[in-house]
Amino acid sequence: MILSSILDNDFYKFTMQHCVIKLFPKARARYKFINRGKHAYPPGFADALREAVNSMRQLQLSQEEKEFLTVTCPYLDPTYLDFLQGYRYDPAEIHIAQHGEDLEVHADGYWYRTILWEVPLMALICELYYQLTGQQRVADNVVADITRAKIESYKELGITIADFGTRRRHSLDVQRLVVQTLREYGEGCFIGTSNVHLAMRSGVKPVGTHAHEWFMFHGAKYGFKMANMLGLEHWVQVYRGDLGIALSDTYTTPVFFEQFDKKFAKLFDGVRHDSGDPLLFADHTIAHYQSKGVDPLSKTIIFSDGLNYEKVAAIAAHCRGRIGMSFGIGTNFTNDFGLTPLNIVIKMYEARPEDAPRWTPVVKLSDEKGKYTGDEKMIVLAKEMLQI
Numbered sequence: 294m295i296l297s298s299i300l301d302n303d304f305y306k307f308t309m310q311h312c313v314i315k316l317f318p319k320a321r322a323r324y325k326f327i328n329r330g331k332h333a334y335p336p337g338f339a340d341a342l343r344e345a346v347n348s349m350r351q352l353q354l355s356q357e358e359k360e361f362l363t364v365t366c367p368y369l370d371p372t373y374l375d376f377l378q379g380y381r382y383d384p385a386e387i388h389i390a391q392h393g394e395d396l397e398v399h400a401d402g403y404w405y406r407t408i409l410w411e412v413p414l415m416a417l418i419c420e421l422y423y424q425l426t427g428q429q430r431v432a433d434n435v436v437a438d439i440t441r442a443k444i445e446s447y448k449e450l451g452i453t454i455a456d457f458g459t460r461r462r463h464s465l466d467v468q469r470l471v472v473q474t475l476r477e478y479g480e481g482c483f484i485g486t487s488n489v490h491l492a493m494r495s496g497v498k499p500v501g502t503h504a505h506e507w508f509m510f511h512g513a514k515y516g517f518k519m520a521n522m523l524g525l526e527h528w529v530q531v532y533r534g535d536l537g538i539a540l541s542d543t544y545t546t547p548v549f550f551e552q553f554d555k556k557f558a559k560l561f562d563g564v565r566h567d568s569g570d571p572l573l574f575a576d577h578t579i580a581h582y583q584s585k586g587v588d589p590l591s592k593t594i595i596f597s598d599g600l601n602y603e604k605v606a607a608i609a610a611h612c613r614g615r616i617g618m619s620f621g622i623g624t625n626f627t628n629d630f631g632l633t634p635l636n637i638v639i640k641m642y643e644a645r646p647e648d649a650p651r652w653t654p655v656v657k658l659s660d661e662k663g664k665y666t667g668d669e670k671m672i673v674l675a676k677e678m679l680q681i
Contacts, residue, residue, distance in 0.1 A: 295345050295420055295465065296413055299352040299380070300490035303412045303459050305501035307362075307489065311373045312507075312531045313405045319647040320510065322407050326398035326414070327666065330636030335425050339391035342398070345417050346389065349382040361493045368535040386410065398639070404510070411639045415460040419628070419635050423463060430463055430630040437474045439630065444479040446602055450609050453619045454479065455500045456486035457597055458627030461634055468627045472497070475626070487621070500621070502536045502565075503528060506641045508543035509655040509667075513644040517544060517678045522552040529560060537562035538595050542659045546574060548679050555585045563593035563617065569660025571596055571604070572611045579616050593617035601625045640666050 313320065354377050362374055386402040387410065396418070400410045423430070430436070447454050456475060462468045472491045475483040485498035492499040507528070512520035525539060539557070541549040541564045553564075558581070566574045575594060582589040593616070596608055600622045612618045628634040643652040656667030656675050665672055675681075 294348040294351065295417055296349060296352060297465070298358070298490040299354050299377075299382075300358055300488075300493065301413060301416075301459070301465065302409060302489060303457075303487045303501055304489050304492075304499040305487070305504050306409055306412055307369070307377070308501065308532075308536055309503050309507055310377075310405060310408050311369055312503075312527065313408060314373060314376060315370075315531055316527055317510070317514075317647065318403075318405060320404040320514075321402065321645040321652075322400075322404040322506075322510070322641050323643040323652070324400040324407060324411060324639050325642050326396060326418070327638045327640060328396060329638060332422065332635055332637070333394035334391060334396045334422065335394075338396060338421065338425055339389050341421050341425060342396075342417060343384075343389050345421065346382075346387050346414070347384045349413065350384055352382060354378045354380070358490075358493065362489075365493075365499065368532055380406075380409075382409070387414070400639075404644070408506070412460050415637060415639055416462055416465070418637060419461055420464045422635060423632060428632050430467070430632055433470060436467060436470050436630050440471050440474040440626065441478045443602065443626070444475050444483060447605065447620075448479065448482040450606060452482065452605070452609050453484045454482055454605075455484050455619065455621045456488065456491075456626050457621035457623040458625075459488045459623075461624045461637065462627035463630060463632065467630065469494070471626050484619070502538045503540055505540065505543045505567075505657050505659075506655075508540070509641055509657055510644045510646075512544070512675070513653040513655050514646040514649075517675045520544065521549050525553070525557050525561075534560060538565050538593070539563075540565045540567065541574075542566070542568050544658050544675065544679055545681055546577060546660050548658075548681065550577065550581050553581065555587070558582060558585045558587050558592075561592075563595065565595040565597055565621075567598050567659070568664055569598075571598065571608050574660070575608070575612050575616065575618075582616070589616040590614075591617070593619055595619050595621055597621035597623070599624075638666070642667060 388399040390397040400407045485500040487501045489499045508524040511524040539561045579589045624634045654668035654671040
């Protein structure tokens with residue numbers, strides 16, 4: 294087994310799963326692997342991935358893990374934690390095939406079940422890729438030295454940082470070492486990790502709220518014009534003010550802010566930036582809050598799009614004294630150790646809401662056109678409906 298805990302996953306997968314069980318228990322979802330970097334997978338890769346996926350059926354929530362979630366995340370219902378304790382990965386939900394150097398991966402099933410597959414599948418693909426291609430990273434002491442230098446540089450900027458690096462990490466061992474190093478040397482700067490297992494083992498906070506798929510599903514069920522508004526409403530319905538960072542770019546940021554009215558602007562703690570120019574996004578966000586009579590300094594932007602020190606330093610200089618800010622750093626923390634990181638994603642591509650007679654393609658229209666995902670005809674329709 295490559296994965297050792299069912300909590301070796303991003304926190305927002307569990308917070309969204311909690312909502313799905315409460316609000317959309319009969320919904321179904323399909324996900325697929327997208328090889329953006331056109332990486333070549335060696336012979337036998339699909340078989341190795343299948344073996345790793347099959348082993349995941351053994352993962353289960355321990356009593357210690359359940360108690361950690363009970364204390365750390367009081368907004369998760371006891372009934373949900375009981376469900377999670379009984380949850381088992383079902384490898385039959387995953388289709389894996391290999392055609393030469395091309396890899397094909399699909400997930401299909403009830404949304405409340407399949408929602409947990411994306412992040413560990415990506416982590417497995419990355420770890421197995423380096424193993425089966427024989428690529429060697431730097432030694433552990435060098436990993437620690439590189440990470441220590443990074444967090445000490447970030448401390449000098451006077452900002453807060455979280456680890457968002459599970460999906461495209463080099464390996465679990467590397468991410469574990471990175472988080473330990475960040476915790477040891479990042480006092481006052483390092484505030485947590487999106488990986489729930491490592492948060493528990495390292496004594497730090499699990500961080501995250503929701504992902505694009507939350508709003509993508511709402512688009513399939515309610516239509517593109519209502520997706521952002523109802524996605525936010527349903528989040529508030531479940532969490533009542535907790536987990537208050539809203540993701541802004543599922544259907545482009547300008548469309549999001551059209552529906553992020555005074556109620557949401559006051560109720561949510563802030564927004565997350567995940568695509569497009571971060572400085573323009575900051576200006577847009579500050580102006581939006583000001584237009585609603587909300588002090589931008591009472592709110593926070595979480596920046597999380599392909600960050601490194603140079604980008605973070607520029608954003609911090611641009612935002613300081615104007616709006617609150619924090620940073621989620623992924624691959625630059627967990628896969629910057631001598632090897633080329635994989636450019637891969639796994640995205641929901643179809644949803645079937647409760648009692649729907651057929652599947653509906655879902656799309657994401659981020660603030661970078663090259664990051665659009667989904668059915669081409671549906672992308673055109675969404676742009677037309679939203680006047681993009």
